[in-house]
Amino acid sequence: MKLFLDFALVGFVGLMALDAKALDVTQVVPPQAIVDSQLKIGSRVLRLPEGNWNFVAQKIGDVTNTNTNLKIGTTFRAYAMDVKDSDFRGGIQFLLPVASFQTISWRPEPCKVDNVLYKNDFNSGFSTPECLIVFKRTSHLRRPTDEFYLQASQWAVNEKVKVAGSFYEIVYTKYAT
Numbered sequence: 001m002k003l004f005l006d007f008a009l010v011g012f013v014g015l016m017a018l019d020a021k022a023l024d025v026t027q028v029v030p031p032q033a034i035v036d037s038q039l040k041i042g043s044r045v046l047r048l049p050e051g052n053w054n055f056v057a058q059k060i061g062d063v064t065n066t067n068t069n070l071k072i073g074t075t076f077r078a079y080a081m082d083v084k085d086s087d088f089r090g091g092i093q094f095l096l097p098v099a100s101f102q103t104i105s106w107r108p109e110p111c112k113v114d115n116v117l118y119k120n121d122f123n124s125g126f127s128t129p130e131c132l133i134v135f136k137r138t139s140h141l142r143r144p145t146d147e148f149y150l151q152a153s154q155w156a157v158n159e160k161v162k163v164a165g166s167f168y169e170i171v172y173t174k175y176a177t
Helices: 002-020 147-158
Strands: 038-041 044-047 053-064 071-084 087-097 118-120 130-137 167-174
Touching (some): 038 071, 038 087, 044 087, 071 147, 087 167
Antiparallel strands (some): 038 044, 071 087, 130 167
16 A cells, blocks of 8 residues: 555656646747647646647737726737647647636627637626637638737748648637636
8 A cells, every 4th residue: 555655646746747847828938849748827737739839929918897997817828839840730729817816797708709610608698608619710820910820920930830721720718707
């Protein structure tokens, strides 16, 4: 039994060390190689699928109270790209608040968007919006109009990454009061 407990303790310490190595996008500026396949915003860690990932874009946003426009929180949006042999294999966006905050109304409202390929709001209401949205992007990395995608596009140009074709972007959001 002691051997099992020792092994479990070593495994637990190893897991803590893994999360400790996660690239904290609130502390670094892109571009950065993601050496352990993990991104972190605040205390939340996203383990990326196996690949050659790079943190290539970042945007800091404010969450404001709808009625007063008072800032109630800060979000970080990160874009990671998986590239192999100069070919774009995938991209992931990670958007979260740095910390939890109390409110009953906020802006932006992430589930109220247009021009989507698919949207499911899970019959959620304003107080706890939840949604799964699928976008079809055709030029967001080739001819970006958004500052966030412009960073990713510039990194791809600098690294000679091919980003031809259409891409599907899947976004899941869940807020709670």
